[in-house]
Amino acid sequence: MSDSIRTYGGWRRRRGLGLAGMDTTTTFLALGAALIFLIAASLKPAVLLYLAPPAVLVGLLCFIHVGGQPVATFLLARIRWWWSSLRGYTRYRAGIVIDHPRAFHLPGVLAPLTLLSAEDGYGSRYGVIWDRRTGFLTATLNVTPASPWLADRDEADAWVASWGGWLASLGHMPAVRWVTVTVETAPSPGTALSDAVTASIKPNAPQTAQEILGKLVASAPAASAEVDTRVSVTFDPKRTQAKDLTQAVAELGRILDALAGRLGGCGVSVAGRMNAAQLAGTIRTAFDPYARAEVARVLSRPDSSELLGWADAGPVHALEHPNRYEHDGGTSVTWAWQEPPRQNVHSDILTRLVAPGPFPKRVTLQYRALDSATASRTLQNEVNAAAFRAQVKQRTGRDETAHDAWDAARARQAAAEEAAGAGLCLVSLYATVTVTNPEQLPHAVADVESASDSSKTRLRILWGSQAAGFATTLPCGICPPDLTRRSL
Structure with a gap:
C-alpha cells in the first residue's frame, strides 16, 4: 500500500461582476451606454446615424482584448506611460555633490x-x-x-x-x-570565503597547501x-x-x-x-x-x-x-x-x-x-x-x-x-x-x-x-x- 502525497490548491483570481473580460466598473459603463443607445433609438431612430459610430468604437475598445486586457485599458496604460516619460517621471539622478x-x-x-x-x-x-x-x-x-x-x-x-x-x-x-x-x-562573489581563508593562512605555510586553498577559493564562486x-x-x-x-x-x-x-x-x-x-x-x-x-x-x-x-x-x-x-x-x-x-x-x-x-x-x-x-x-x-x-x-x-x-x-x-x-x-x-x-x-x-x-x-x-x-x-x-x- 503506497502512501498518498498531499496536494494543495483552491487559488482563484478575483473577478467581480465583469463581463467579457472587463472589470466591474467597465461592465456597468458599457451596460449604461448600451441602455442610453437603446432609449435614444426607440425615441428617435434617426439619431442612430450619429450614435452608431461612437457605439461601435466603444464596443471595440471594451470587448477586444490585447494581451488579456481590453484595448481601452491597453491604450490608457500607453498614454499614461507616454505622459510620464514626457514629464521626466521615469528618470532619476541623485545630486551627489x-x-x-x-x-x-x-x-x-x-x-x-x-x-x-x-x-x-x-x-x-x-x-x-x-x-x-x-x-x-x-x-x-x-x-x-x-x-x-x-x-x-x-x-x-x-x-x-x-x-x-x-x-x-x-x-x-x-x-x-x-x-x-x-x-x-x-x-x-566568494569574498567572504576569500577573506576568511586569507586571514587564516600562515606566512610559513607550505606553498603546495597555499596553492590548493587558492584554487578552492577561485572555484567557489562558480559553485x-x-x-x-x-x-x-x-x-x-x-x-x-x-x-x-x-x-x-x-x-x-x-x-x-x-x-x-x-x-x-x-x-x-x-x-x-x-x-x-x-x-x-x-x-x-x-x-x-x-x-x-x-x-x-x-x-x-x-x-x-x-x-x-x-x-x-x-x-x-x-x-x-x-x-x-x-x-x-x-x-x-x-x-x-x-x-x-x-x-x-x-x-x-x-x-x-x-x-x-x-x-x-x-x-x-x-x-x-x-x-x-x-x-x-x-x-x-x-x-x-x-x-x-x-x-x-x-x-x-x-x-x-x-x-x-x-x-x-x-x-x-x-x-x-x-x-x-x-x-x-x-x-x-x-x-x-x-x-x-x-x-x-x-x-x-x-x-x-x-x-x-x-x-x-x-x-x-x-x-x-x-x-x-x-x-x-x-x-x-x-x-x-x-x-x-x-x-x-
Whole structure:
C-alpha cells in the first residue's frame, strides 16, 4: 500500500461582476451606454446615424482584448506611460555633490520612505522603514527555512498547515496591513570565503597547501550561491491606540515578537530582525550588484551602522523603460503573478522558481489577510458575481464554459470554507531578475520564465511598472494594489 502525497490548491483570481473580460466598473459603463443607445433609438431612430459610430468604437475598445486586457485599458496604460516619460517621471539622478538633506532620496515609490533605528527590548536595535506619506511602518525578520527534502513528509505537511494558520491569524491583527516574504538568491562573489581563508593562512605555510586553498577559493564562486529569506511585516499605526511614532514603533515590536514566536512551527527559524545597516545594504546591492562584496565587508564590521546608512541605499542613476529598469550597475526585469496553478500541486511547487540561478533574483509573495467580516462579504460578492455571469450567459443563449463552471465552483468552495472558520488572504507574487551585462538580459528572462512554467504559474512582465515592481521585492513594504488605490 503506497502512501498518498498531499496536494494543495483552491487559488482563484478575483473577478467581480465583469463581463467579457472587463472589470466591474467597465461592465456597468458599457451596460449604461448600451441602455442610453437603446432609449435614444426607440425615441428617435434617426439619431442612430450619429450614435452608431461612437457605439461601435466603444464596443471595440471594451470587448477586444490585447494581451488579456481590453484595448481601452491597453491604450490608457500607453498614454499614461507616454505622459510620464514626457514629464521626466521615469528618470532619476541623485545630486551627489549637493549639500542638501534630501539629496539622496530613493527614486519613484521609494521616495517617501526613510529609515529608523529602534530598540527591540533585548539590548539590540533593528531597522524600521517609515513611509512618511501613509505612516506605515515596515520591519523585516531574517529567517532560515528548513529543507522539506530533509524532513518526513508528515512533518512538511505540518509546516504547511502551520503556515496557513499563521496567515489566518493575521486576520485578527487589524494593524498588520500585509506580510511580504522574499527569497533572494545570487551567485556568491566568494569574498567572504576569500577573506576568511586569507586571514587564516600562515606566512610559513607550505606553498603546495597555499596553492590548493587558492584554487578552492577561485572555484567557489562558480559553485556556490547566497540565499537570503526575509519576512517583512507592514504595520499601520492608525489602526492602534498609538499617539505618536515612538508608541507606534513599540507596538510594532510587540507584534513582531508575537509573529516570530509562531514561525517556528512553520519550518523556519528566526535569525533576528534586520538592523538599519542590513536594510540599507540590501537595497544598495539590489540597485548596484557590483557593491555586493563591498556591502558584505561593511556589514561584517561592528561599526557597520555608522558606515552604511539610508543615504547609501539608493542609486545614483535610474531609468525606467516599459519592459525593464536600468539602475547603477544593473538592469532588471520584474514580473507579476498573472494566474496561479489551476490544478492541485505539491508543497514544493515553487522550488524551481526560488532556487538559485546564474543571475541575482528575488521572488516575493505578498499576503494581505482580510478580517472575518470583510472576508465573508468579499467571498459572497464573488459567489454572486459568478451567478450573475451564469445568468447573463443563460439569457443570451450561450453555454457555460468549463472554465466558468470551475471558477464558480471554486468561489462557492471558498465561501463554504470561510463560513466553516477558514481565513482569507489576497496573494500576489512578484519576481525580479538582475543582470550586470545588458546582453545577458534575454537569457535571464528566459531562465525565470522557464522556472515559472515548471512551477505551474503564469507570470507577466509588469509593462510600464518596472520601477514599482522592483521596489515591491525589496524589504520596504511596497504594495502595488495599495499604490493603485492611492493613485485613483
